[in-house]
Amino acid sequence: MEQGANRGIKRRDAMALIGMGAAAAGMPGMSAAARAPVPAATPERTAGGARWLATVAGRPWQGRALPALGAVSADPFAVGATVRLDAPRQTIAGFGGAFSEKGWQALMALPPARRSEALAALFGDDGCGFNHCRTPIGANDISRGWYSYDETPGDYDLAHFTIANDRDTLIPFIQAAQRLRPDLKVWASPWSPPTWMKQGGHYAQAPAWPGQPSNGITPAQLGQEGRDSFRLDDRTLAAYARYFRRYVEEYAKAGIRIDTVMPQNEFNSAQPFPSCCWTPEGLARFIPFLAREMDKVGTRVFFGTLERGNIDLFDRVMAHPDAAAAIKGIGVQWAGKDALGPLRERYPALELWGSEQECGVGTNDWRYARYGWQTIKRYFEHGATVWTYWNMAMPQGGMSGWGWPQNSLVEVDTNAGTFRLGEDYWLVRHLSAHVRPGARLVPVESFLGYVDQLAFRNPDGSLVLVASNAVAQPSTVTYRIGDKTLALPLEPDSLNTVIVPADRLA
Structure with a gap:
């Protein structure tokens, strides 16, 4: 997410009520406000x-x-x-949302039957039918806390690499989705590399927001837009590329194929949560290293995610032939939407993805769904082939681990063990439930x-x-x-x- 203005196995049984609209039919776990009956005459x-x-x-x-x-x-x-x-x-590849640790924690607070209903509402044939989703490489702002897969300083051989953290949350979340959607495609990007690969040695790039607990960052560790926070020596670049490959390989052992990776979420944004600033030239240096490792595991490299409306940031990467040859598409989010027109005009051969719907502030209301519709429409009219919502599930209040309230499709009352399908859910389902992969x-x-x-x-x-x-x-x-x-x-x-x-x- 970006701060401020820049910012198969088919569960038709579980989805019987969703067929006429889960909320309208009074699906168990739904709030009373979402249970308006469907007129029999319509x-x-x-x-x-x-x-x-x-x-x-x-x-x-x-x-x-x-x-x-x-x-x-x-x-x-x-x-x-x-x-x-x-x-x-353009041909549409699909719709989906982002897997997260806090999302899985919220779903696990539901009784098993209701959890099945919530998952079916997202991935089932009679729900949103999500087939194209995002997951983080290491911690993001919806994680339980900071972690990477290798926090041992100087471990260039990645001897201490482990995805043990993800086995509690992200992996079971994705596997639950796969049981409903065996053809699910998953793509991934990091928010921060291991801290020892960064100039400042801290997972964040900015101090905590007012009113939030300190993240412990010092002035010497701060990141800045337009400067590389990653250590750009060849040894560290090569180790980080292998880090991506180890991630893809370990997920494959869990039955999860990572179809596509992007090198950095919002590479311009210095945030109080996991983040890492890169220059376009720094990314252009890293991408060939990354592409060589991804070729070994059959995973594509996209550029992204671009969160600024300045196409010059992408042009500067594409000016490097080795990087340009490796990039198969681009993920765009937040203010990056202002660059959609020039991106489509200058790079018509590249796939263009909406990589993150703007997360709002936890209101889950119709006004924000209305804004979301205009945003989705803008992306598809400019050639997008994928649309990715942000939080598929969150607890009521939807607070990120670093103090930002979040909208979500499924809003879970963790105390009552119930859930509500929010206004954004119905917005996305109006498209995703019926627009099939391969549609034009x-x-x-x-x-x-x-x-x-x-x-x-x-x-x-x-x-x-x-x-x-x-x-x-x-x-x-x-x-x-x-x-x-x-x-x-x-x-x-x-x-x-x-x-x-x-x-x-x-």
Whole structure:
């Protein structure tokens, strides 16, 4: 996360209630506020397999009867927006969130049956269906505390390397997800290398925030944006690259394949929690070392994560041929979204991932879900192929280990042993539940101002249209889809997903 403005085995049985919306159906473990009933007159699935699901604040995942597709009118002003089935864009790899130690601790506070329901809500076929998730290499700000896999000073041979810490939390969390989603892809990045590999010898880069306990950092150990905190001699760079390889190998022994790594989370940000500042030139020196080790284990190297809206930071890395040849994609988060346009224009061959949804301040409210929708939309419109939420689960209050309250998809009352699916959960599910890996983004064009939607064409030919009505009054938008039209009456302040099977589009 970034401080301030810069900032298979299918559990269909456990998900029976989620099929019509877990909160709406009164799923065990849900708060009363999320149990609004689904009107019987508005089925979730209509004739021919078409579906329409709508969410407004406090009433998620409501089934609606989808209007029949009609003929195209001769009046050009009768169509609000045109879904360009003939002009597909990038291929979508998937959706997911971040595994964390505190997230697993929260889930473990639930009775086993409710924990299964929460996991199924995230990974099950009748939940979000997450298939593409993130995990930290060592400690991050949602860890139980600071640790790395080798804190023995000068251990260049990594004789003391161990992932023992992760066997209590991160590994069982990922394995639980794999039981529901055997095709799960996992990518990873560190927040800080072992302290002995850093110039200042401390896991953090900044003092604790006001009101928080001291992290013990001294003025001589502080990091600074634009300066390398990592020791850039070849011996240390090579050891750190082997550190990544040992991590990938040890996780593989636990049955977890790490598909992709990024060298550093938010490499510009000096934080009071685990962090490490790098210059673009420092990363350009490290990436070839990293790529050589990752080639040995079949793991890709992406650049990231970029948390600044300055494309020059990436250009300076790509100016080094060995680093540029190793980079297969780029992860972007927080203010990095301001660089999305130039990134897509200058580097069209690189995969572009939304690597972290902004975490909010623990309110888990509809206003922030609304902001999240606009952020997700921005990423996909600029060519993103992956979207990654941040905390999949947190205890109520959602406090990080270093004093930042956090939003999450699943909010756990650890005292009562219950959980609530937050507003962000329904936002993400409106996309992830129906947009399949291999789907293509389909542009939607409008000259009448109807620009608040995303459309995708699944591999089976079905169309997924996610449409927002952000205003406080009903709005009917007529979409042209091929040689048919769909007039969609949208509730005020609503988010809607429409699924039209391929045979209805023929």
